[in-house]
Amino acid sequence: MTNTSKYHLPKGTSADGPYDLLVTPESAAWGYSGLRILTLRPGETHALSTEESEFLVLPLTGSSTVTTDGKTFELTGRTGVFASTTDFAYLPRESEALISSADGGTFALPSARTERSSLSARYGPKEHVPVELRGAGACSRQVNNYCLPGTFEAEQLLVCEVLTPGGNWSSYPPHKHDTARPGEESELEEIYYFQVAGDGGFAYQRVYGAEDRPIDVLAEVRSGDTVLIPHGWHGPSIAAPGYDLYYLNVMAGPGPDRAWLICDDPAHGWVRGTWESQDVDDRLPFEGLTQ
Numbered sequence: 001m002t003n004t005s006k007y008h009l010p011k012g013t014s015a016d017g018p019y020d021l022l023v024t025p026e027s028a029a030w031g032y033s034g035l036r037i038l039t040l041r042p043g044e045t046h047a048l049s050t051e052e053s054e055f056l057v058l059p060l061t062g063s064s065t066v067t068t069d070g071k072t073f074e075l076t077g078r079t080g081v082f083a084s085t086t087d088f089a090y091l092p093r094e095s096e097a098l099i100s101s102a103d104g105g106t107f108a109l110p111s112a113r114t115e116r117s118s119l120s121a122r123y124g125p126k127e128h129v130p131v132e133l134r135g136a137g138a139c140s141r142q143v144n145n146y147c148l149p150g151t152f153e154a155e156q157l158l159v160c161e162v163l164t165p166g167g168n169w170s171s172y173p174p175h176k177h178d179t180a181r182p183g184e185e186s187e188l189e190e191i192y193y194f195q196v197a198g199d200g201g202f203a204y205q206r207v208y209g210a211e212d213r214p215i216d217v218l219a220e221v222r223s224g225d226t227v228l229i230p231h232g233w234h235g236p237s238i239a240a241p242g243y244d245l246y247y248l249n250v251m252a253g254p255g256p257d258r259a260w261l262i263c264d265d266p267a268h269g270w271v272r273g274t275w276e277s278q279d280v281d282d283r284l285p286f287e288g289l290t291q
Helices: 269-277
Strands: 019-023 033-040 044-049 053-068 071-078 088-091 096-101 105-113 122-124 131-134 141-147 158-164 178-181 185-187 189-196 203-208 216-221 226-229 233-239 245-252
Touching: 019 226, 033 044, 033 053, 033 096, 033 189, 033 245, 053 141, 071 088, 088 141, 096 105, 105 245, 158 233, 189 203, 189 233, 203 226, 216 226, 233 245
Parallel strands: none
Antiparallel strands: 019 033, 033 105, 044 096, 053 071, 053 088, 053 096, 053 105, 088 122, 131 141, 141 158, 158 245, 178 185, 189 226, 189 245, 203 216, 203 233
Protein backbone atom coordinates (compact mmCIF):
# COMPACT_ATOMS: atom_id res chain seq x y z
CA MET A 1 0.00 0.00 0.00
CA THR A 2 1.09 3.58 -0.67
CA ASN A 3 1.28 5.69 2.49
CA THR A 4 -2.09 4.50 3.78
CA SER A 5 -1.54 6.35 7.06
CA LYS A 6 -1.71 9.68 5.23
CA TYR A 7 -5.32 9.02 4.33
CA HIS A 8 -6.54 6.76 7.17
CA LEU A 9 -6.92 8.66 10.45
CA PRO A 10 -7.65 6.21 13.30
CA LYS A 11 -9.79 7.48 16.17
CA GLY A 12 -7.92 9.95 18.35
CA THR A 13 -4.96 10.51 16.07
CA SER A 14 -6.40 13.76 14.68
CA ALA A 15 -7.94 15.10 17.88
CA ASP A 16 -7.18 18.72 18.67
CA GLY A 17 -8.33 20.89 21.57
CA PRO A 18 -12.08 20.43 22.07
CA TYR A 19 -12.44 18.25 18.97
CA ASP A 20 -12.35 14.44 18.85
CA LEU A 21 -11.49 14.93 15.15
CA LEU A 22 -10.22 18.01 13.36
CA VAL A 23 -9.82 17.87 9.58
CA THR A 24 -9.21 21.19 7.83
CA PRO A 25 -8.22 21.95 4.24
CA GLU A 26 -4.72 22.64 5.58
CA SER A 27 -4.37 19.38 7.54
CA ALA A 28 -5.73 17.37 4.60
CA ALA A 29 -3.47 19.24 2.13
CA TRP A 30 -6.36 20.15 -0.14
CA GLY A 31 -8.57 23.15 -0.72
CA TYR A 32 -12.15 22.90 0.54
CA SER A 33 -13.55 20.04 2.67
CA GLY A 34 -13.40 19.91 6.47
CA LEU A 35 -14.89 18.03 9.41
CA ARG A 36 -14.84 18.43 13.18
CA ILE A 37 -16.36 16.04 15.72
CA LEU A 38 -17.31 17.81 18.95
CA THR A 39 -18.31 16.09 22.21
CA LEU A 40 -19.96 18.28 24.85
CA ARG A 41 -20.47 17.29 28.47
CA PRO A 42 -23.85 18.12 30.05
CA GLY A 43 -24.22 21.89 30.25
CA GLU A 44 -21.08 22.58 28.22
CA THR A 45 -20.91 25.28 25.51
CA HIS A 46 -18.59 25.63 22.52
CA ALA A 47 -17.90 28.80 20.55
CA LEU A 48 -17.43 28.27 16.82
CA SER A 49 -16.08 30.84 14.36
CA THR A 50 -16.80 29.71 10.80
CA GLU A 51 -14.28 32.15 9.25
CA GLU A 52 -13.85 31.28 5.53
CA SER A 53 -16.10 28.20 5.62
CA GLU A 54 -19.78 27.32 5.86
CA PHE A 55 -20.77 24.63 8.41
CA LEU A 56 -23.52 22.31 9.46
CA VAL A 57 -24.16 21.41 13.10
CA LEU A 58 -25.33 17.78 12.78
CA PRO A 59 -26.08 15.81 15.98
CA LEU A 60 -24.68 12.27 16.07
CA THR A 61 -26.01 11.67 19.58
CA GLY A 62 -27.83 14.05 21.87
CA SER A 63 -29.55 17.40 21.44
CA SER A 64 -28.19 20.93 21.32
CA THR A 65 -28.99 24.61 21.12
CA VAL A 66 -27.26 26.66 18.41
CA THR A 67 -27.25 30.45 18.73
CA THR A 68 -25.95 32.68 15.93
CA ASP A 69 -26.65 36.13 14.52
CA GLY A 70 -29.57 36.71 16.89
CA LYS A 71 -31.19 33.37 15.99
CA THR A 72 -31.59 30.31 18.18
CA PHE A 73 -32.07 26.80 16.76
CA GLU A 74 -33.16 23.99 19.08
CA LEU A 75 -31.82 20.72 17.67
CA THR A 76 -33.76 17.74 19.01
CA GLY A 77 -31.02 15.41 17.75
CA ARG A 78 -31.20 11.64 18.18
CA THR A 79 -30.07 8.79 20.41
CA GLY A 80 -27.60 7.46 17.83
CA VAL A 81 -26.79 7.38 14.14
CA PHE A 82 -28.61 4.07 13.55
CA ALA A 83 -31.74 5.24 15.41
CA SER A 84 -33.03 7.92 13.03
CA THR A 85 -32.16 10.93 10.93
CA THR A 86 -31.74 14.24 12.77
CA ASP A 87 -32.50 17.91 12.47
CA PHE A 88 -29.52 20.21 11.94
CA ALA A 89 -28.41 23.82 11.58
CA TYR A 90 -26.60 25.64 8.77
CA LEU A 91 -24.01 28.32 9.54
CA PRO A 92 -22.73 30.58 6.73
CA ARG A 93 -19.22 31.88 6.22
CA GLU A 94 -17.98 34.52 8.70
CA SER A 95 -20.43 33.53 11.46
CA GLU A 96 -20.03 33.33 15.22
CA ALA A 97 -22.05 30.58 16.90
CA LEU A 98 -22.51 29.09 20.35
CA ILE A 99 -23.28 25.36 20.51
CA SER A 100 -24.55 24.09 23.86
CA SER A 101 -26.02 20.83 25.12
CA ALA A 102 -28.00 20.55 28.35
CA ASP A 103 -27.63 16.76 28.53
CA GLY A 104 -24.41 16.34 26.54
CA GLY A 105 -23.84 14.79 23.14
CA THR A 106 -21.58 14.38 20.12
CA PHE A 107 -21.95 16.61 17.08
CA ALA A 108 -20.49 16.52 13.57
CA LEU A 109 -19.44 19.88 12.15
CA PRO A 110 -18.89 19.32 8.39
CA SER A 111 -17.58 22.34 6.52
CA ALA A 112 -16.60 23.71 3.12
CA ARG A 113 -14.36 26.65 2.36
CA THR A 114 -16.19 29.12 0.15
CA GLU A 115 -15.78 32.65 -1.16
CA ARG A 116 -19.56 33.08 -1.40
CA SER A 117 -21.75 34.31 1.45
CA SER A 118 -25.23 34.64 -0.03
CA LEU A 119 -27.03 32.46 2.52
CA SER A 120 -28.17 33.03 6.10
CA ALA A 121 -28.13 30.73 9.11
CA ARG A 122 -31.13 28.41 9.11
CA TYR A 123 -32.71 25.27 10.52
CA GLY A 124 -32.98 21.92 8.72
CA PRO A 125 -35.96 19.89 10.00
CA LYS A 126 -35.56 16.14 10.36
CA GLU A 127 -38.83 15.64 8.49
CA HIS A 128 -37.37 17.30 5.37
CA VAL A 129 -34.33 14.99 5.10
CA PRO A 130 -34.83 12.65 2.10
CA VAL A 131 -34.05 9.02 2.95
CA GLU A 132 -33.05 6.91 -0.06
CA LEU A 133 -32.60 3.15 -0.32
CA ARG A 134 -29.86 2.59 -2.88
CA GLY A 135 -28.65 -0.59 -4.55
CA ALA A 136 -30.08 -4.09 -4.01
CA GLY A 137 -29.11 -7.47 -2.58
CA ALA A 138 -25.70 -7.39 -0.90
CA CYS A 139 -25.19 -3.84 -2.24
CA SER A 140 -28.25 -2.45 -0.41
CA ARG A 141 -27.70 0.62 1.74
CA GLN A 142 -29.57 3.62 3.13
CA VAL A 143 -28.58 7.21 2.28
CA ASN A 144 -29.74 10.18 4.35
CA ASN A 145 -29.43 13.18 2.02
CA TYR A 146 -29.00 16.14 4.37
CA CYS A 147 -27.27 18.78 2.30
CA LEU A 148 -27.12 17.91 -1.39
CA PRO A 149 -28.32 19.77 -4.49
CA GLY A 150 -32.09 19.60 -4.44
CA THR A 151 -32.35 18.75 -0.72
CA PHE A 152 -30.81 21.74 1.13
CA GLU A 153 -29.15 24.88 -0.21
CA ALA A 154 -25.50 25.64 0.53
CA GLU A 155 -22.64 27.44 -1.24
CA GLN A 156 -20.19 24.53 -1.74
CA LEU A 157 -20.96 21.99 0.99
CA LEU A 158 -22.40 18.51 0.32
CA VAL A 159 -23.24 16.18 3.22
CA CYS A 160 -24.96 12.80 3.48
CA GLU A 161 -24.93 9.70 5.69
CA VAL A 162 -24.74 6.10 4.47
CA LEU A 163 -25.91 3.16 6.60
CA THR A 164 -24.99 -0.34 5.49
CA PRO A 165 -26.33 -3.56 7.06
CA GLY A 166 -23.70 -6.01 8.29
CA GLY A 167 -22.28 -8.14 5.47
CA ASN A 168 -23.21 -5.66 2.72
CA TRP A 169 -21.04 -3.52 0.44
CA SER A 170 -21.70 0.17 -0.18
CA SER A 171 -19.93 2.89 -2.15
CA TYR A 172 -20.06 0.22 -4.82
CA PRO A 173 -19.38 -0.08 -7.68
CA PRO A 174 -16.22 1.99 -7.12
CA HIS A 175 -16.67 5.53 -8.39
CA LYS A 176 -14.79 8.80 -8.54
CA HIS A 177 -15.39 12.54 -8.71
CA ASP A 178 -11.99 14.15 -9.18
CA THR A 179 -12.12 15.68 -12.67
CA ALA A 180 -14.31 18.56 -13.78
CA ARG A 181 -16.31 17.40 -16.80
CA PRO A 182 -19.46 19.50 -17.18
CA GLY A 183 -22.58 17.38 -17.01
CA GLU A 184 -20.59 14.19 -16.38
CA GLU A 185 -18.30 14.48 -13.34
CA SER A 186 -17.63 16.92 -10.51
CA GLU A 187 -14.31 17.69 -8.85
CA LEU A 188 -14.88 17.03 -5.15
CA GLU A 189 -12.68 16.19 -2.16
CA GLU A 190 -14.37 13.75 0.21
CA ILE A 191 -14.17 12.77 3.88
CA TYR A 192 -15.56 9.49 5.26
CA TYR A 193 -16.20 9.42 9.04
CA PHE A 194 -17.15 5.97 10.39
CA GLN A 195 -19.14 4.43 13.20
CA VAL A 196 -19.66 0.68 13.52
CA ALA A 197 -22.43 -0.89 15.60
CA GLY A 198 -21.45 -3.50 18.19
CA ASP A 199 -18.46 -4.04 20.44
CA GLY A 200 -15.36 -4.82 18.39
CA GLY A 201 -17.13 -3.99 15.13
CA PHE A 202 -15.05 -3.18 12.07
CA ALA A 203 -15.29 -2.52 8.33
CA TYR A 204 -13.00 -1.94 5.33
CA GLN A 205 -12.58 1.02 3.01
CA ARG A 206 -10.86 0.86 -0.38
CA VAL A 207 -9.44 3.78 -2.40
CA TYR A 208 -7.29 3.45 -5.52
CA GLY A 209 -6.14 5.63 -8.40
CA ALA A 210 -4.92 5.62 -11.95
CA GLU A 211 -1.22 5.31 -12.81
CA ASP A 212 -0.91 9.06 -13.36
CA ARG A 213 -2.61 9.86 -10.01
CA PRO A 214 -1.64 7.06 -7.63
CA ILE A 215 -3.42 6.43 -4.36
CA ASP A 216 -3.71 3.00 -2.75
CA VAL A 217 -5.63 2.53 0.50
CA LEU A 218 -7.17 -0.55 2.08
CA ALA A 219 -8.04 0.49 5.63
CA GLU A 220 -9.63 -1.50 8.42
CA VAL A 221 -11.88 1.09 10.06
CA ARG A 222 -13.61 1.20 13.43
CA SER A 223 -15.86 3.69 15.21
CA GLY A 224 -14.32 7.15 15.17
CA ASP A 225 -11.95 6.48 12.24
CA THR A 226 -11.77 8.76 9.21
CA VAL A 227 -10.58 8.25 5.62
CA LEU A 228 -9.61 11.15 3.35
CA ILE A 229 -10.23 10.84 -0.39
CA PRO A 230 -8.49 13.59 -2.38
CA HIS A 231 -8.98 11.74 -5.68
CA GLY A 232 -9.30 8.29 -7.18
CA TRP A 233 -11.82 5.47 -7.25
CA HIS A 234 -13.37 4.81 -3.85
CA GLY A 235 -15.33 1.75 -2.82
CA PRO A 236 -16.27 -0.61 -1.66
CA SER A 237 -17.07 0.25 1.95
CA ILE A 238 -17.48 -3.24 3.38
CA ALA A 239 -19.50 -3.90 6.54
CA ALA A 240 -18.29 -7.05 8.30
CA PRO A 241 -21.08 -9.60 8.90
CA GLY A 242 -22.79 -8.90 12.22
CA TYR A 243 -21.70 -5.24 12.35
CA ASP A 244 -23.82 -2.52 10.76
CA LEU A 245 -21.77 0.32 9.26
CA TYR A 246 -22.38 4.07 9.30
CA TYR A 247 -20.38 6.75 7.58
CA LEU A 248 -20.77 10.48 7.19
CA ASN A 249 -19.70 11.85 3.80
CA VAL A 250 -18.48 15.44 3.49
CA MET A 251 -17.68 16.80 0.02
CA ALA A 252 -16.67 20.13 -1.47
CA GLY A 253 -14.69 21.34 -4.46
CA PRO A 254 -13.75 24.27 -6.65
CA GLY A 255 -16.53 24.07 -9.22
CA PRO A 256 -18.75 27.13 -9.74
CA ASP A 257 -21.79 24.85 -9.74
CA ARG A 258 -22.59 22.83 -6.61
CA ALA A 259 -23.10 19.35 -8.04
CA TRP A 260 -22.44 15.71 -7.16
CA LEU A 261 -21.65 13.94 -10.41
CA ILE A 262 -19.75 10.64 -10.37
CA CYS A 263 -18.40 8.11 -12.83
CA ASP A 264 -18.07 4.39 -12.13
CA ASP A 265 -14.87 2.41 -12.57
CA PRO A 266 -15.60 0.90 -16.02
CA ALA A 267 -14.26 -2.44 -14.82
CA HIS A 268 -17.09 -2.73 -12.28
CA GLY A 269 -19.91 -0.46 -13.40
CA TRP A 270 -21.80 -3.44 -14.87
CA VAL A 271 -22.76 -4.45 -11.32
CA ARG A 272 -25.49 -1.78 -11.29
CA GLY A 273 -27.34 -3.73 -13.97
CA THR A 274 -27.72 -6.74 -11.66
CA TRP A 275 -29.75 -4.81 -9.11
CA GLU A 276 -32.90 -4.89 -11.25
CA SER A 277 -33.34 -8.62 -10.54
CA GLN A 278 -32.67 -8.34 -6.78
CA ASP A 279 -34.70 -7.06 -3.85
CA VAL A 280 -33.54 -4.37 -1.45
CA ASP A 281 -32.23 -5.86 1.79
CA ASP A 282 -35.23 -6.20 4.13
CA ARG A 283 -33.16 -4.89 7.05
CA LEU A 284 -33.58 -1.46 5.52
CA PRO A 285 -34.48 1.21 6.34
CA PHE A 286 -32.74 1.66 9.68
CA GLU A 287 -35.18 4.43 10.59
CA GLY A 288 -36.76 3.66 13.96
CA LEU A 289 -34.21 1.03 14.98
CA THR A 290 -32.01 1.43 18.06
CA GLN A 291 -28.24 1.40 17.89
